[in-house]
Amino acid sequence: MIKLYQYEVCPYCCKVKAVLDYKKIPYEKIEVNPMTHEELEGVAGAVEYDKVPVLVDGDKVVFESNDIIKYLDEKYPAKPIFAKSxxxxxxxxxxxxxxxxxxxxxxxxxxxxxxxxxxxxxxxxxxxxxxxxxxxxxxxxxxxxxxxxxxxxxxxxxxxxxxxxxxxxxxxxxxxxxxxxxxxxxxxxxxxxxxxxxxxxxxxxxxxxxxxxxxxxxxxxxxxxxxx
Ligand SMILES: N[C@@H](CCC(=O)N[C@@H](CS)C(=O)NCC(=O)O)C(=O)O
Structure with a gap:
């Protein structure tokens, strides 16, 4: 299942959750300790990136809320949310x-x-x-x-x-x-x-x-x- 590393009240994380919920994509939320970020250890590139949200979908790790949203719409095309042109x-x-x-x-x-x-x-x-x-x-x-x-x-x-x-x-x-x-x-x-x-x-x-x-x-x- 998709994992979303997040802070519950981070607005950028809430953007991503709105898209996941609208598209009815199942996901697990992983609340990150804002002081240690320890949950992100072991997620490739996440400790260096140092921010949430981070989305992990199988082997794929995606950073930046807008890139995550674009990734989700491409990978899960049902209920598309982006205009193509x-x-x-x-x-x-x-x-x-x-x-x-x-x-x-x-x-x-x-x-x-x-x-x-x-x-x-x-x-x-x-x-x-x-x-x-x-x-x-x-x-x-x-x-x-x-x-x-x-x-x-x-x-x-x-x-x-x-x-x-x-x-x-x-x-x-x-x-x-x-x-x-x-x-x-x-x-x-x-x-x-x-x-x-x-x-x-x-x-x-x-x-x-x-x-x-x-x-x-x-x-x-x-x-x-x-x-x-
Ligand atoms: N441009 C990033 C911004 C993400 C961001 O600034 N997240 C904040 C939380 S709202 C963060 O993780 N700050 C570093 C920290 O709290 O350790 C995005 O759109 O995902």
Missing amino acids: GADQKDQEKWMEYADEDLVQILPANIYRTIPEALHSFKYITKVGKFPVWKRYFLAMGGAVAMTIVANKGMKKKGITDPREALSTSLEKWTTGLGKKKFMGGDKPDVSDLVVAGILSAVKEMKVWKFIEEKKPVSEWYQRVQKA
């Missing part, structure tokens, strides 16, 4: 870039916006991630403070003063593109729908989720993707 392909490239360069970039500032919010996010991340129980508490406290500082610095660098507003602007780009369509891919989801919904699913247990859910065009589209 033309304007649709250009659109998909545009939205995949939007997902990685715009939407993902705005999320840290939104989950680590204030220390209480960061504490809430960290508690969840350390609960579902592979952290020894005794370390969770200290990580949550220290991590929350550290991440709030880092996320706020990162925001300032990008000229973002209000993370929620920046998220709204980013999501509006998506809903404007979606227009009256059911999915960005038309009648059924394509890779753009899956990567954007996958990324959003990474924060569904965080406080920012309520803010996302209140945006009806986003939440209604998200529900449609979940069903599909």
Whole structure:
């Protein structure tokens, strides 16, 4: 069976899981210890690569979420998600870039916006991630403070003063593109729908989720993707 080395709440891993789930490809999740990466020892090239997701399919090891997604669509062609050419392909490239360069970039500032919010996010991340129980508490406290500082610095660098507003602007780009369509891919989801919904699913247990859910065009589209 396919093995996906991941962190449960890593948005890049969630992109890959959205594709695996949509295509109904069975897989086993292997939660990686973010401090030691010990699970990746023995997986060719994975320790040097030093990031998740890593997908192992028999002898094949694939790195980088977008390369993994392309690999999956080629190897498991039922329910194709990529256009082969033309304007649709250009659109998909545009939205995949939007997902990685715009939407993902705005999320840290939104989950680590204030220390209480960061504490809430960290508690969840350390609960579902592979952290020894005794370390969770200290990580949550220290991590929350550290991440709030880092996320706020990162925001300032990008000229973002209000993370929620920046998220709204980013999501509006998506809903404007979606227009009256059911999915960005038309009648059924394509890779753009899956990567954007996958990324959003990474924060569904965080406080920012309520803010996302209140945006009806986003939440209604998200529900449609979940069903599909
Ligand atoms: N470009 C990569 C980015 C993957 C990435 O940055 N993953 C993060 C987790 S969200 C990571 O593994 N960082 C190194 C670490 O946490 O040790 C992809 O699309 O797969």
